[in-house]
Amino acid sequence: MISKIPAFNLKAVLRETGLAADTLRAWERRYGLPMPQRTGGGHRLYSQYDIETIKWLTTRQSEGLSISRAVDLWNEISASGTDPLAGSATLGLSNASTSSNTSDTTMNALRAEWIAACLNFNEIMAEQALNKAFSIFQVEDVCLEILQKGMAEIGKLWYSNHASVQQEHFASGLAMRRIDALLSASPPPTRSQTVLVGCPPGEWHTFTPLLVSLLLRRRGLNVIYLGANVPTERFSETATKVKANLVILVAQTLVSAASLQNTLLSLSNQGTTAAFGGRIFNLRPSIIEYIPGHFLGNTIENSIQEVERLLKGKIKDKPAKIAPEQHLSALHGFNTKRTLIESSLKKNLQPLSISPEELNNGIYFLGNNIAAALQLGDMEHVAEEMEWLKSLLKAYSRPPQELSKFMESYSNAIDEQINGQGDPIKTWLKSYTEV
Numbered sequence: 001m002i003s004k005i006p007a008f009n010l011k012a013v014l015r016e017t018g019l020a021a022d023t024l025r026a027w028e029r030r031y032g033l034p035m036p037q038r039t040g041g042g043h044r045l046y047s048q049y050d051i052e053t054i055k056w057l058t059t060r061q062s063e064g065l066s067i068s069r070a071v072d073l074w075n076e077i078s079a080s081g082t083d084p085l086a087g088s089a090t091l092g093l094s095n096a097s098t099s100s101n102t103s104d105t106t107m108n109a110l111r112a113e114w115i116a117a118c119l120n121f122n123e124i125m126a127e128q129a130l131n132k133a134f135s136i137f138q139v140e141d142v143c144l145e146i147l148q149k150g151m152a153e154i155g156k157l158w159y160s161n162h163a164s165v166q167q168e169h170f171a172s173g174l175a176m177r178r179i180d181a182l183l184s185a186s187p188p189p190t191r192s193q194t195v196l197v198g199c200p201p202g203e204w205h206t207f208t209p210l211l212v213s214l215l216l217r218r219r220g221l222n223v224i225y226l227g228a229n230v231p232t233e234r235f236s237e238t239a240t241k242v243k244a245n246l247v248i249l250v251a252q253t254l255v256s257a258a259s260l261q262n263t264l265l266s267l268s269n270q271g272t273t274a275a276f277g278g279r280i281f282n283l284r285p286s287i288i289e290y291i292p293g294h295f296l297g298n299t300i301e302n303s304i305q306e307v308e309r310l311l312k313g314k315i316k317d318k319p320a321k322i323a324p325e326q327h328l329s330a331l332h333g334f335n336t337k338r339t340l341i342e343s344s345l346k347k348n349l350q351p352l353s354i355s356p357e358e359l360n361n362g363i364y365f366l367g368n369n370i371a372a373a374l375q376l377g378d379m380e381h382v383a384e385e386m387e388w389l390k391s392l393l394k395a396y397s398r399p400p401q402e403l404s405k406f407m408e409s410y411s412n413a414i415d416e417q418i419n420g421q422g423d424p425i426k427t428w429l430k431s432y433t434e435v
């Protein structure tokens with residue numbers, strides 16, 4: 001903790017910082033930084049914290065920033081609830097245990113530092129890496145290059161079993177908190193248009209919608225962020241209530257892409273302009289044409305320009321495709337008989353060396369994905385999710401035969417319960433039993 005007790009006169013500060021007296025007075029007059037206390041006789045009295053503030057500002061200048069930009073950065077970091085000097089204080093105390101490459105301030109190096117700190121559950125170091133990045137780069141670039149790409153990298157490590165669930169949760173918690181703080185610290189909207197942002201039912205990945213909200217808020221728009229798992233009727237209700245100019249929905253998985261389709265159908269019926277994006281549309285681009293509303297593109301950076309175009313009213317609405325009749329009829333059969341299908345599946349599967357809890361989770365996961373794929377017109381959409389299931393089985397050393405036995409029993413259960421209607425499901429299941 002750096003002392004804030006007023007203790008040093010002007011001369012001592014000039015000696016310590018190497019600054020000219022006029023410059024220091026000008027900073028105080030123009031920016032109020034630092035703002036020393038005064039003695040009874042009116043002389044300036046600085047604290048150690050004031051001295052460190054001056055050093056922080058001169059370091060930013062030596063990195064090429066103008067003094068006014070350095071002051072802006074100081075204010076942005078403070079407004080996000082972080083002490084800009086927090087990093088330098090702890091750096092001095094525990095230099096040895098912190099980063100080995102503290103002088104490497106490229107974006108890639110800072111991202112690597114942030115990821116390493118998250119994997120070590122080291123919040124102070126992670127915050128330091130971010131503070132350093134915010135002191136050099138634009139807020140938008142840090143959020144995209146360090147937090148978003150960092151989360152994607154941690155996601156890959158988790159997927160390949162090189163990072164634990166706890167590490168991934170810790171990192172996403174830190175990333176979300178920082179974006180949240182930046183959002184709350186953003187200046188009030190300067191533009192009259194309102195954008196509603198959120199996740200459709202069943203979608204809990206809130207990081208990118210929150211990030212999109214921040215980026216749009218920083219462009220002066222009035223952004224209302226609704227968060228995870230918003231029921232369809234709540235979206236429609238709120239869009240009308242706040243007279244939203246645009247509603248943005250984000251889905252990362254197949255199942256939430258299907259619920260996103262339902263929500264956007266309802267919004268388009270009430271005439272609201274809507275847009276969407278997310279990982280699943282990059283993985284399975286053919287889903288896009290089944291979704292009413294505008295696709296915002298494959299990256300978050302580019303989506304911001306798309307939003308601006310939409311707000312200018314330059315893009316026409318497009319009609320959405322509907323799944324083939326055969327798929328919709330299979331979906332109907334599957335939904336009405338799902339409980340029966342799943343209980344006969346469990347009966348067919350006996351005996352199997354899977355715990356009842358894991359079995360129930362697997363059946364629930366697959367059932368949701370089958371229904372979503374039918375709704376979105378192609379059973380092959382589930383392939384991506386199966387890869388996920390397969391590599392999980394592999395990561396936990398489960399034999400691959402467990403999967404084909406499971407799919408075969410599923411196919412039999414479909415035959416027993418919706419024979420004749422379940423063809424798209426059966427054809428697809430077959431491709432897994434023939435492996």
Ligand code: B12
Pocket residue numbers: 148149151152153154155156158159168169172176202203204205206207208209212249250252253254256276277278279280282296297298299300301303384385388
């Ligand atoms: C953090 C995280 C979580 C956290 C979310 C915390 C939070 N509040 O956001 C929690 C723990 C809740 C979670 C839960 C689950 N998760 Co998760 N999660 C992740 C992780 C690691 C990051 C998610 C994220 O923020 N992605 C956004 C960025 C970082 O990803 P990106 O793909 O690089 O983004 C690019 C594009 O996709 C695109 N994009 C993304 N969003 C948007 C939005 C717009 C508008 C636009 C235009 C573009 C766009 O632009 C980006 C490039 O600019 C991902 C891994 C990953 N790579 O995404 C898994 C991941 C998304 N999760 C996954 C899974 C399976 C789950 C669970 C089912 C796990 C479980 N068994 O419970 C649940 C499902 C929850 C639900 N129903 O929604 C899978 C999804 C696989 C799949 N095929 O469906 C992933 C891909 C991990 C994996 N490789 O297996 N998860």
